[in-house]
Amino acid sequence: MNIAVNVERSRVQAVVLDCIRQLVPTLQDHTFKQGDSLAALGMNSMERVEIIVDILAALSLRIPMTDTMSATNLDELIDLLHDRLNRR
Amino acid sequence: MRNSPALITGMGAVTAIGQDITAISQSLKKGTSVFSFMTREGRCSDDLFIGAELPALTMPTQFDAYNLSTCSLSAKAALVALQQAWTDARLDTVEPEKIGLIVGGSNVQQRHLNNLRDKRKNAPYFIQPSYALNFMDSDICGICTELFGIRGSAFSLGGASASGQLAVIEAAKAVTSGALDVCVVVGALMDLSYWECHAFSSLGAMGSSRFSDAPTQACRPFDQQRDGFIYGEGCGVLVLERHQHALQRGAHLRGAIPGCAVVMDGNRNPDPSLAGEIAVIQQVLHNSAMTASDIDYINPHGSGSVLGDDTELQALAKTGLRSAPLNATKSLFGHALSAAGCLEIIATLIQMEQGFLHPSLNLDNPIQADFNWVTTTRHETNIKQALSLSYGFGGLNTAVCIIKP
Numbered sequence: 001m002n003i004a005v006n007v008e009r010s011r012v013q014a015v016v017l018d019c020i021r022q023l024v025p026t027l028q029d030h031t032f033k034q035g036d037s038l039a040a041l042g043m044n045s046m047e048r049v050e051i052i053v054d055i056l057a058a059l060s061l062r063i064p065m066t067d068t069m070s071a072t073n074l075d076e077l078i079d080l081l082h083d084r085l086n087r088r
Numbered sequence: 089m090r091n092s093p094a095l096i097t098g099m100g101a102v103t104a105i106g107q108d109i110t111a112i113s114q115s116l117k118k119g120t121s122v123f124s125f126m127t128r129e130g131r132c133s134d135d136l137f138i139g140a141e142l143p144a145l146t147m148p149t150q151f152d153a154y155n156l157s158t159c160s161l162s163a164k165a166a167l168v169a170l171q172q173a174w175t176d177a178r179l180d181t182v183e184p185e186k187i188g189l190i191v192g193g194s195n196v197q198q199r200h201l202n203n204l205r206d207k208r209k210n211a212p213y214f215i216q217p218s219y220a221l222n223f224m225d226s227d228i229c230g231i232c233t234e235l236f237g238i239r240g241s242a243f244s245l246g247g248a249s250a251s252g253q254l255a256v257i258e259a260a261k262a263v264t265s266g267a268l269d270v271c272v273v274v275g276a277l278m279d280l281s282y283w284e285c286h287a288f289s290s291l292g293a294m295g296s297s298r299f300s301d302a303p304t305q306a307c308r309p310f311d312q313q314r315d316g317f318i319y320g321e322g323c324g325v326l327v328l329e330r331h332q333h334a335l336q337r338g339a340h341l342r343g344a345i346p347g348c349a350v351v352m353d354g355n356r357n358p359d360p361s362l363a364g365e366i367a368v369i370q371q372v373l374h375n376s377a378m379t380a381s382d383i384d385y386i387n388p389h390g391s392g393s394v395l396g397d398d399t400e401l402q403a404l405a406k407t408g409l410r411s412a413p414l415n416a417t418k419s420l421f422g423h424a425l426s427a428a429g430c431l432e433i434i435a436t437l438i439q440m441e442q443g444f445l446h447p448s449l450n451l452d453n454p455i456q457a458d459f460n461w462v463t464t465t466r467h468e469t470n471i472k473q474a475l476s477l478s479y480g481f482g483g484l485n486t487a488v489c490i491i492k493p
Contacts, residue, residue: 023155024157026152045216
C-alpha cells in the first residue's frame with residue numbers, strides 16, 4: 001500500500017478507464033460520458049467484478065469488493081475510490 | 089436386438105498443423121509436423137520442452153460481440169472447433185433442447201490458471217475473480233452452451249489421455265439410448281504450464297532429452313529410439329447423432345460407431361496393462377459384431393511411451409490385429425492428451441473419407457517390424473472399418489470402432 005495520499009481524481013479516473021479498455025477491447029475508442037455505468041456499457045456481472053478487481057489492484061487499494069457496489073455509475077465509482085484512497 | 093449405431097454428422101478441429109478440417113487433411117496427407125521448443129507464456133521456463141503449439145487462433149466473427157478476455161486458450165480453441173463442427177452438422181436447424189454437450193478433459197486450463205496466479209503472486213487478494221470460473225472444467229461447458237445456445241444436458245468428464253474418446257463413448261450411449269438426439273463432444277485442449285511439463289518429464293512420460301538437438305525428430309511413436317510422448321496443443325469436436333434423427337433431417341453422414349468399449353485395469357498408476365488392452369479390443373470387436381479380420385485400419389494410441397508402445401503392439405498381436413494397416417497420428421499432431429481421442433477419431437474419419445493413410449513421422453526402426461506400418465509415405469486405400477484406441481493414466485483403456493456409413 002504505497003500510494004501516496006492526496007491522489008488526484010484525474011489519476012483515479014485514468015486508471016478506471018484504462019482497466020475497462022483493457023478488459024473490453026470493443027470499448028477501446030469509446031468516449032465515456034457522465035453517467036456511464038459498467039452494466040449500461042454491456043458488461044455482465046462477471047466482467048464488472050473483474051474490472052473492479054483490476055482497478056483496485058492498479059490502485060493498490062485493498063477494500064472489500066462489496067464497498068464498491070454502492071456506486072451506480074463510473075463517476076460515483078471514481079469518487080468512491082478517490083475518497084477511499086485519500087482516507088488512508 | 090442391437091440399437092442402430094450412433095452417427096457422426098459433424099467435426100471440427102484446431103491443431104498445430106491446421107486450424108480446420110481442410111487444412112488438417114492436407115497436413116495429414118503430406119505428413120507435416122511443426123515440433124520445436126515451446127514458447128507460450130507460462131509453459132516455457134528455465135527448461136524448455138519440445139512440443140507443437142497452435143498458431144494464433146482465428147476466432148469466428150460471430151463472437152466479436154462477446155468479451156472473451158477472461159476465457160482460457162482451452163475455451164477459445166473449443167469455440168473455434170465447435171463452430172466448425174456446428175456448421176458442418178448444420179445444428180442451427182436442430183432444436184436446442186435436443187442437443188447436449190460433453191467436454192472431454194479435466195483440469196485442462198492449468199497454464200491459464202498459473203498465469204493468473206503468477207500475475208498476482210505478491211497480492212493474492214487481487215486474484216482475478218474469473219479464476220473462480222476458470223479453475224472448474226465446467227467453465228468450458230458454460231461458455232459453449234451460452235454461445236451456441238445448447239439446452240440439453242452438458243457436463244465435463246475426465247479420463248486422462250483417454251478423455252476425448254471416453255467422451256465420445258458417453259455421447260454414443262446418450263444418442264443410441266435416445267436420451268439425446270444430438271450430442272456434441274469437445275476433446276478439450278489440455279493447456280500445460282511449465283509445472284505439468286516438468287512433472288510429466290520427471291515421471292519419465294514426456295520426452296525428449298534424447299532429441300533436444302533435433303526437436304523435429306523427438307516425436308517418434310513405435311520407433312526404437314522413442315523416449316516418451318511429445319505434447320501437442322489441439323482441440324477436436326465431433327457431433328454424434330441418433331441414427332434416425334440424422335437420417336430424417338438428411339444430415340451429412342461422416343461415420344458410424346457400431347461399438348465401443350471401456351476397461352479399467354484397477355491401477356492408479358501410469359503403467360499400461362497388456363491384459364486391459366487385450367480385453368478392451370476384444371470387447372469392442374464383440375460389441376461391434378466384428379472380428380479382427382474385419383478391421384482394415386487401426387488408429388492406435390501410440391504416444392511414444394517406451395513401455396506403452398511396446399505393450400500396445402503386444403495387445404494388437406494377441407488380438408489378431410498384426411496385419412491391419414496402422415500409423416501414428418501423434419507423430420503429426422503431438423500428444424494432445426485430453427483432446428487426443430477426439431482428434432484421432434477425426435483423423436480416422438478424414439482418412440476414411442479421402443481414401444488414404446497418413447505417414448508416420450520418425451518411424452525409422454519400428455519396435456516390431458512385422459506390423460503393417462504406414463511409414464514415410466502415405467498409402468492410398470479404401471478404409472471401411474477402423475479401430476481407434478486410447479489409453480490413459482489410472483488404468484483406463486478405451487476403444488471405438490468406426491465404419492463408413
